[in-house]
Amino acid sequence: MPARKISFRRAARQENPVFDEAKVNELEKEFGEVSSRFLGGAVSGDSSKIWKRMRGDIERRFGLFKSDKIFIVATGMLKAGKSTLVNLLSRSPLASPIDFGVDTTLRPALIMAGRGTEKTGIYRYFPKTGGGSADSSSLGSRRHQLENIIDRISGLKDWDDEYRKAVPLELNKDNLRDVLCAPASGGLLPTEPLLVVVVVPDNGESLLSSHNCAIFDMPGLDSVNKEIDFAAYNKIFQECSLLLFVQSSVAPLNEEACRYLREIGSKLDDNTYRLVHNIMDTRQWRRKEIIAGDIDRQRSRGIQDFMGRLSPGKIRTLPVDSANLGKAYDAIFNPDDIDAAGGMTPEKLLSESEYLVFERNLRDDITQNGKDKHDRQCVKQLWNAFLDAENGIGDRIAALGGEIARMNDEIDALARRKNHILDYGTKFSGSSFIAGEFSISERLGRRIAENLADEFERLKKDEPFCRLMERASRGKQVRLESYNEFLGAFIRSAEEITGRLLCESCFDDAVCIVSSDGGGSERKSALHLMNGKISEMKSADSVTCNPILAFPAQSETVQGFLPDGGKLPMQRAERIRRKANPRWWNRGSDVVTSDSMNGDRDEIIRHYRKQASAALNRSIRGMMAEKLNAHARECLGPLAGETQKELDGALKARDAAAGDREAFRVLLGDLCAIEEKIGGILQ
Secondary structure, X not given: OOOEEEOOOHHHHHHOOOOOHHHHHHHHHHHHHHHHOOOOOOOOHHHHHHHHHHHHHHHHHHHHHHOOOEEEEEEEOOOOOHHHHHHHHHOOOOOOOOOOOOOOOOOOEEEEEOOOOOOOEEEEEEOOOOOOOOOOOOHHHHHHHHHHHHHHHOOOOOOOOOOEXXXXXXXXXXXXXXXXXXOOOEOOEOOOOOEEEEEEOOOOOOHHHHOOEEEEEOOOOOOOOOOOXXXXXXXXXXXXXXXXXXXXXXXXXXXXXXXXXXXXXXXXXXXXXXXXXXXXOOOOOOXXXXXXXXXXXXXXXXXXXXXXXXXXXXXXXXXXXXXXXXXXXXXXXXXXHOOHHHOOOHHHHHHHHOHHHHHHHHHHHHHHHHHHHHHHHHHHHHHHHHHHHHHHHHHHHHHHHHHHHHHHHHHHHHHHHHHHHHHOOOOOOXXXXXXXXXXXXXXXXXXXXXXXXHHHHHHHOOOOOHHHHHHHHOOOOOOHHHHHHHHHHHHHHHHHHHHHHHHHOEHHHHXXXXXXXXXXXXXXXXXXXXXXXXXXXXXXXHHHHOOOOOOOOXXXXXXXXXXXXXXXXXXXXXXXHHHHOOHHHHOOOOOOOHHHHHHHHHHHHHHHHHHHHHHHHHHHHHHHHHHHHHHHHHHHHHHHHHHHHHHHHHHHHHHHHHHHXXXXXXXXXXXXXXXXXXXXXXX
16 A cells, blocks of 8 residues: 655655755855854853854754765654564664563664674763763763764764773674663663664665665653653754654554654754554454454544644644554564464565555655755754754853843942942041040150250250350359350250150150040050050951951050151240240340259250140141051051952953853854854745
């Protein structure tokens, strides 16, 4: 009986072939130009890795046009006859195990004819593990490795020992069942293999030999084997030039199988499908015309079920063949089991099975349309690769947008943190220490007085004042002009000595503070007051201020507190004598005595002791605030520097992400332009 076809439209495809080699070569060149722009660092980091993977997928799809290997995928429900069909097409009972009542194919297998370097046997390929830059156990990695093996089988790559290839097994029933029907738990399968390749003897009559085909024998779509990761093997369906869906009246499609087929169908060209209706003869005791009617109804219902439930809007054309695969199997492989008493012969049984009609139709289809199918599928998968890349780039653009938003938040937070740290370098001013009266310590006051008294005596012995002192010591009259010159020299020395002693003194020894905080009065050192401010900062913000150290017990000199090593502003005592005894300056009749000179000395010493405290009161608040701020800057400098490095890094990463996003936007536009041209080929 001839094969039944639904809108096969073969002539239309031959008149208007899909594949235009020149057009594909032109698109490949255009893609190469687009790709080359992104090999020079247009994107970086993870973005570069993502683009390399996408580029590799597209480049691989361009390369598959050069392969002349026809991949056929046999799929269907459990016990629909897939393995039987694979054995028939291979002309070998050892291509795929068959049995009653069990799931005979627990994992995909690729069936090939032994030719050249491909020797008969069972080959197990295991996933590459360890030493790789990517996670070899991930779904994407397993798919990539599977593609490399398929490319090698297609003749597009040389074998490079990249994958673990176990020692080939002898092709026999026991080994075949152990490898394809048993769970991976040791023995021949220490782990789940990436792919099993069964190389059967080269038979000139088989489809594998005559038409350079390889067949993927897939597990049943309703298989209960949990080790099978169908998602990982979706790629197998996309590699096929022809998908044979084996359907029988006793294995109807369930909803899970329909869902899976719809998912697969979205990736395949409509021209790829071919429905094989496996006739199951039942109730043989009935009249032949009734049995024939049952078989016709099986065909009709099977076709309607497949077409209607899978997606009538997607698959509009589908060649359908019917054959009794069980009869054909016995006729070819078990001729001695046929009961000849009823006049049945292997030849007659094979004729009744209608298998030879199906196989002839399949061979004719591959001969006349195999290249067309292959090219159409290559174009479809190339288009899918571009769509996947566009979707991936769109996702990456969206992800980069999210990353940039997150980075901007991080940058704002780091900038605020840096400013917060830097604020401690200007946190205090003179008003921060307003609740305190400053004066020099008693010890420093005595030291100033002693040094000034010594300086007074020294000046008395120096020229030009020694004669003046001699006259005064004899009670003779001294010119006030000369005496005032002496006092002026002493005042200048006193100012210099006082300033030097104050600046050379340790700050904490030089300054005493009477604090009126809290309503009471308490004498404190300057360091005590400043360290109290540090304690307040640490209490309010321990995270930031923890690096700020307390001032040591012996601080640096007062000179170190003055801006740029300056001096304290002290008022000179030039007019003391005028205020204390005005007549000295107005009349020349008075006599300068030792007592009056000592009185002038003591007055000037008291003045400079007071001036030391007055100068501190005028300057110390600002000096302490500046010193405390400088100390905070010094201690927090490393923290501010680290924060700035983080900020610089975040800005650099944000700019890189923004650059990647813009580059991907340009790339997306370029890929969309090429994808539209590929879509034009598919029309």
